[in-house]
Amino acid sequence: MPNSKKKVVVIGAGVAGLASAIRLQHAGYEVELYEKEALPGGKMHRIDMNGYQFDLGPSIVMMPELYREVFELTGRDPDDYIPMQKVDPMYSTYFGAKAQEKYDISSDLIELMKTLENISEEDSKGFLKYLQEIYERYLVAKNHFLQRPFRNFTDFYNPKTIRQMFKLKTFDSADHFIGKYVKNERIKQILSFQTLYIGVSPYNGPSLYTIIPMIEMLYGVWFIKGGMYTMASSMERLFKELGGKVYYNASVDEVLIKEQKAYGIRVNGKEILADYVMCNADFPYAMKNLVKDTKAKGKYTDKKIDSMKYSCSCFVMYLGMDRKYEELDNVHNFFIADELEKNLNDIFDGNKLEQPSFYVYVGSKLDPSLAPEGKDGLYILVPVSELSSSKYEWTDETVQYYRNKVMQSLKNVKGFENIEEEIVAETYMTPRDFESKFNAYNGACFGLQPTLTQSNHMRPQSKAKNCENLYFTGSSTHPGAGVPIVLLSAKIATEELLLDDGIKEKNEAGLPELVTN
Secondary structure (H helix, E strand, C coil): CCCCCCCEEECCEEEEHHHHHHHHHHHHEEEEECCCCCCCCCCEEEEEEECEEEECCCCCCCHHHHHHHHHHHCCCCHHHHEEEEEEECCEEEEECCCCCCCEEEECCCHHHHHHHHHHHHHHHHHHHHHHHHHHHHHHHHHCCCCCCCCCCCHHHHHHHHHHHHHHCCCEEEEEHHHHHCCCCHHHHHCHHHHHHHHHHCCCCCCCHHHHHHHHHHHHHEEEEECCHHHHEEEEEEHHHHCCCCCCCCCCCEEEECCCCCCEEECCCEEEEEEEEEECCCCCCCCCHHHHCCCHHHHCCCHHHHHHCCEECCCEEEEEEEECCCCCCCCEEEEEEECCCCHHHHHHHHHHCCCCCEEEEECCCHHHHHCCCCCCCCCEEEEEEEECCCCCCCCCCCHHHHHHHHHHHHHHCCCCCCCCHHEEEEEEEEEEEHHHHHHCHHHHHHCCCCHHHHHHHHCCCEECCCEEEEEEEEECCCCCCCCCCHHHHHHHHHHHHHHHEEEEEEEEECCCCCECCC
């Protein structure tokens, strides 16, 4: 515990901001959290519309132990805050423009093997080889990369870490790696589209990210009662129970820096002084707009920020429907285009999509309280280009273009023949909305792309390189995007702060542990 209460200000009540605030408040700091919106959660926000409630962004719960850890570390029972249930089958996948092929994907290995064998016995054998290979690499990533910072050159460039890095075999794309074991195109796509969860294409994203379907298949997919927003509101509740203070509608203008040392923030023109600043604003946005001291920016100049590669964005439709859709078996549904590779190449080349793939989430299927009685709400997400690479503008016509494409596909699914006539309320989020509402740089929903040159030690780190007392957390920082990984980012960032404050020191493995003397 700090000798006398030191003050930390946290910028942004996104997932990582809330988790960092909880960890620091629990560690004995006086923590104040400043959020520009009126609700907690950042992109884990909620949309309320005519009695329908929608998760705004994230919707799939993986690695539930990381969600639970935030509550457990403070001595709370997570079930009192985020009651969960396992989802099985995890999701349905529909293939083709007319969604004529459908497969239910289970995390029960017996059921999963039956599904795969019905597609191809030979490739089912290859699937098991893929599973063994990627599980070995997952253990290396988990134990040597995902949970540790790379503050200094030697944290990465040392014999032990380099040896582990070669075990990751990162110089391959996800699609090519899976293709070594599986030839059937349908099974390959079932095992690779999940790289879009972190905004990268399986056709050029590093093969390591095929750990995502592996985690689903070995550990399952879960649902939090009340939807994902329950996680955000419960973290806020816990933070307040611990004595933390939250200020909403409080837009941060600047990180106050003098002689390369942060000493607070400016909020709506008012200076708030602090011993440490934890920034959960998107790293590229923060470096360009909040860190105004040139020396404190270091290599992250405006030119550098603009030259970096960004993840894809999303167009999301939130539809209140006038009936239940019993014909849809699952809460999570993926509609995969005939020409998936062209579809994904067009996203990252900035082209308007001729036949988009998309995802349909029906939270009210598992929690009827999310919609009026006897009705469902449909959340439909289309991965699209981020703003800097997009060759088209987001206008009302663009919204209608993508809306029509989705409707044309869905009308082929049993029960959805009259979908357009059954909509009673609707709203949207476009890349422009993600940029303006959440300061997502270029509207990139998942922050910086996790390319080889933007991962691990080459990704922005928690501890600012050129400024003392300033720390970063969130999807554009190490270890990356996705709710479980962002929760790890919060853990790393708070441990880096505790390390600098003398509360923790590095052990023989190079990881922080509490000072015992």
